[in-house]
Every structure is written in structure tokens, then in C-alpha cells.
Amino acid sequence: MGLERAEAVVFLNPLGVRPAANADRLRVLFHFTHAEANLVLHLLEGLSLQEIGEVEGVTRETVKSHLHSVFVKTATHRQAELLVLIMSLQGTSWLGNP
Numbered sequence: 001m002g003l004e005r006a007e008a009v010v011f012l013n014p015l016g017v018r019p020a021a022n023a024d025r026l027r028v029l030f031h032f033t034h035a036e037a038n039l040v041l042h043l044l045e046g047l048s049l050q051e052i053g054e055v056e057g058v059t060r061e062t063v064k065s066h067l068h069s070v071f072v073k074t075a076t077h078r079q080a081e082l083l084v085l086i087m088s089l090q091g092t093s094w095l096g097n098p
Contacts, residue, residue: 021090029089030073039066040086043079 021044023037032040035056042052053063067079076082 021086026086030070032070032073033066036066036070036073039063040070040082043083044086 021041023034023041026032026037026040027034030036035058038056039052042055047055049063049067050060053060056063070082071077074082074085076085
């Protein structure tokens with residue numbers, strides 16, 4: 001008897017260190033807006049939706065709206081699923097640092 005599917009995903013990054021993905025490549029690859037790309041980068045940093053709203057100067061509802069658009073554009077349905085997708089592309093020619 002083994003695990004049928006992942007029940008939790010944990011990513012550890014040093015605080016304040018932005019992972020290798022960059023906004024320009026996210027915008028090209030997924031047709032994200034500037035706000036959507038920044039949202040994904042903030043999620044990779046471990047920020048909550050509330051914290052992202054505070055950093056970006058928008059409401060949590062606006063952040064949730066951007067997140068919904070990101071889900072549609074990436075064919076994902078949950079934040080963990082989105083982060084797995086983005087992190088799986090890091091270090092490749094798609095998202096690595098130029």
C-alpha cells in the first residue's frame with residue numbers, strides 16, 4: 001500500500017530570497033499580466049494572499065481575482081498545484097534566470 005497522491009507539498013526557501021522564476025518569463029510563457037506574474041512570484045516567496053495585497057497595495061479580493069486568472073491560464077485549481085507547476089519549470093530554459 002503506497003501513497004495514491006500527494007497530500008501536502010512543502011517548499012522551503014530562505015526568507016527574502018526570490019526563487020529563480022522571473023516575471024518576464026512568466027508573462028511570456030503563460031500570458032500573465034504584470035500583476036499575475038508578481039502574484040506568482042510572491043506565492044513562491046511564501047506570502048499569503050493578505051500579505052500580497054498589502055505589498056502590492058490592493059485588496060485581498062483583487063489578489064483572489066488575479067489568482068483565479070492565473071489558475072485559468074495555467075489549468076490549475078489550487079495554489080499548491082500552481083506552485084508545483086511553476087517550480088517544476090525552474091532551472092529549465094523556460095524559467096531559469098536569463
